[in-house]
Amino acid sequence: MVTVLIVDDHPSFRTSARRVLEDAGYQVIGEAHDGQSALAAARVLRPAVILLDVQLPDLDGFEVALQLTADEDAPAVVLTSSREGNEFGGLVAASRARGFLPKDEVSGPALAALLR
Amino acid sequence: MTGLRRALTTIGATALALGLITVPVALGSNHTNLRGLYLAEQLVIGWSFVGTGLFMWWRRPENRLGLLMTAVGFTWLLGILLATNDRYLFFLGELVAGLPYAFLVQMLVSFPDGHLHTRLERLVVAAAWFDVTIMQWAPLPFLQFPRSPHCESCPANPLLAANHMQIADALEKAQAVIAVTVLLGLIVALVRRWRGFPTVRRRSLAPVLWTGALALFVLIASLAAKLSGTESPSVDTIYLLGLLPLAAVPYSFLAGLMQSRFSRAGAVSELVARLSAAPERRRSLRDALADAFGDPSLMLGYWLPDREQYVDADGHRVELPRDAGRAWTPVQRNGAPLAVIVHDAALADECQLLTAAGAAAGLALENERLQAELRARVEELERSRQRLIEAGVAERRKLERNLHDGAQQRLVALSLNMRLARDRIADDPDGARELIVEAMGELESATAELRELARGIHPAVLSDRGLPAAVKALAARMPVPVSLVEMPPARLSPLVEIASYYVVAEALTNVAKYARATAAEVRITQSNGSVTVEVSDDGVGGADPEHGSGLRGLADRVGSLDGSLEVDSPARHGTTVRATIPCA
Structure with missing residues (x-):
């Protein structure tokens, strides 16, 4: 089973995303509410996939994505936001993330498509 | 005698x-x-x-x-x-x-x-x-x-x-x-x-220095003769003739005194001539005064009665000097302060001259004072316009933030939950129902948040039902009892109504946040072509309108309608916020 870490500062989204992904057969092994705790959780839990909100209360989500993907055996990072991906210009493409999912389109198949 | x-x-x-x-x-x-x-x-x-x-x-x-x-x-x-x-x-x-x-x-x-x-x-x-x-x-x-x-x-x-x-x-x-x-x-x-004097004083000093120097030269010459040991009747003659410049010294002192009077009168009459020249040839009053007194550092400040401070011709504040090298002479007109001349301290004993010049320039000063007042006002308007724009931008950013963090997040969760419910409904109808119940809760919260936000953007009750109803709604949401003592009997213009509403809203928000009051009062009266909105409480007082963007923003909002905002907030004696807005 593919392990997932969900990073977002809104608890309602974390709950819903966990349900959606677990229903689709992913194993959600952790949640983080900001950039610092996301980096810490990633080191400890070593998830295969990180679903990362780009607007975090402490750090810039793109910066967090760069740090998370710095190592060779780094997890696959998928960015998410309640905004459209194209609102962020070229930042998504430059981030070393596998891709971008709008929050309301988060689903098992959509995630699998990006990870393939 | x-x-x-x-x-x-x-x-x-x-x-x-x-x-x-x-x-x-x-x-x-x-x-x-x-x-x-x-x-x-x-x-x-x-x-x-x-x-x-x-x-x-x-x-x-x-x-x-x-x-x-x-x-x-x-x-x-x-x-x-x-x-x-x-x-x-x-x-x-x-x-x-x-x-x-x-x-x-x-x-x-x-x-x-x-x-x-x-x-x-x-x-x-x-x-x-x-x-x-x-x-x-x-x-x-x-x-x-x-x-x-x-x-x-x-x-x-x-x-x-x-x-x-x-x-x-x-x-x-x-x-x-x-x-x-x-x-x-x-x-x-x-x-x-001589070098230390402004030009105007040098003129009066010149005759004294010339005759003094001549007399001194004769004295040095006769002393030199004495040192060389020359002693004869012809030396006596030279000495006696040489003393003649000395006889001139007292008269040159007198002339110096008169000269300073002449130049005094001259400076003032020259100034008057300059002031009455055609406007296109007329230079600024400050330059004319600086020339007349030979003091290029001279500055003029115009009195703004409503701000109780002096400003220069561009409307910038002029501070009265405190250091020893500078002095100032106030100019009055009909007993009221009109302007101040800030000048070199060396001119201080030309006080009468300065006062005379001030009196001669009275009308021109009054003219320039009005212009300076206008410029100061324009500058203040520019600043308040800038603040209003900034406040608008900040307001929109806050609105975006609130929408993003509130209703939008709820709708995202709602969307995900509904999709889950749709997928589960065949296999797990009970689970699906649970998700739908949860989703309806999110929907209600989102609707309430949107309603709150919409009211923040513009209170619909104000445009639909008028100021008394809107203020009553505000009062009802306050944690302290608010009594509405007086309300305008008829509708006011929309701009005046909205400004009045925000005065009440901001003042009541401050009462709830800071005043530690047990009660508050709102009074909106209309007389002599203006509306007065007054919100008072019995709290701790000590509110400072210079600090805190809320009251500042209110002052700008009221100012944009030519109104004024006063805050009376003595420590421990409650706070009264009073806005007066023209509504003719």
Whole structure:
């Protein structure tokens, strides 16, 4: 089973995303509410996939994505936001993330498509 | 006749009598060359100094120059005793012969205010006094005929201790060297003084300096002759002729005094002419005043009564100077402050001139004051417009944030949950129902948040039902009881209504957040073409409208409708916020 870490500062989204992904057969092994705790959780839990909100209360989500993907055996990072991906210009493409999912389109198949 | 005038008249009469008494003394002298010329010159110089000195003393009793000049004249007249054949009177003349020079040096160096300012000036005067007293008296015990070692016909010295020409010669040479040094120091001091003056004062100083310099040159020349040991009747003649510039000194002092009056009147009339020139040729009032007073650093501040401060022509604030080098003269018109002239401290004793110039420029000043007031107002408007724009941007950013964090997140969760419910409904109808119930809760919260946000953007109840209903709704949501004492009976214009509403909303928010009040009151009254919105509480007070963007933003909002906002908030005595908005 593919392990997932969900990073977002809104608890309602974390709950819903966990349900959606677990229903689709992913194993959600952790949640983080900001950039610092996301980096810490990633080191400890070593998830295969990180679903990362780009607007975090402490750090810039793109910066967090760069740090998370710095190592060779780094997890696959998928960015998410309640905004459209194209609102962020070229930042998504430059981030070393596998891709971008709008929050309301988060689903098992959509995630699998990006990870393939 | 005043006491001063009586005293001065007595001094004048004494000087006249003293001069007349010396006439037979001088004419009967058996050791004086050119007796007639000598006497005439001594009397002219002495009386000139006394006369002009008394006149200056009378016109400016607080200025020491009149006294010094009179003293020069008196001691000069006493010097005629050197012509006497009586050995004791002759000796007295010998004792006082140097004093007028010391008075003269002190007078020159302290023109025009009568005070010594620098160390050099004090040193020059002290050295002069030393030279005409100690150095003048030191050789006397060693000379048989003190007037001159070679004056065989002079009366004999009553104080003679030992006739020792070498000692006397050496002492006299030393005295002459000190005298030349004093005169050179005096020239340096005068040049420095002159340089320190603004142009307007230099003009009045010029005649004094020219005649003073000429007289000093003659004195140096005669002293140099004395040092070289030349002694002959022709030297006497040159000396007597050379003293003529000295006779001019008191008149030049008088001229200096008059000149400063003329230039005073001149400066003011020149100013008036400039002010009445055609507007396109007219330069700024500040430049005209700076020219008239020869003070390029001069600044003008215009009084703004509503701000209670001075501003320059561009509407920027002018601070009154505190350092010693600057001074200021206020200008009034009809008893009310109009402007302030900030100028060099050297102009401070031209106070009358400044006041006269201020009075002459009154109308022009009033004109420029109005312009400055307008510019200050424009500047304030620009600043408040800037703040309003910034507040608008901040407001929109906050709105975006609230939408993003609130309703939008709920709708995202709702969307995900609904999709889950759709996928589960066939296999797990109970789970699906649970998700739908949860989703409906999210939907309700999202609707409530959107409603709250919409009201923040614009209170619909205000436009639909008017100010009283909107204020009542506000009051109902407050944690402290709010009584609505008075409300306008009819609808106001939409802009006035919305501004009034925000005054009440912001003031009540502050009451709830900071005032620790037990009750608040709202009163909205309409009279004389304006609406007054007043919110008061019984809380801790101490609100400062300069700090905190809320009240500042309110002031800008009210200001944009030409209204004004007052905050009265003494510590521990509650707060009253009062906005007055024109609504004609």
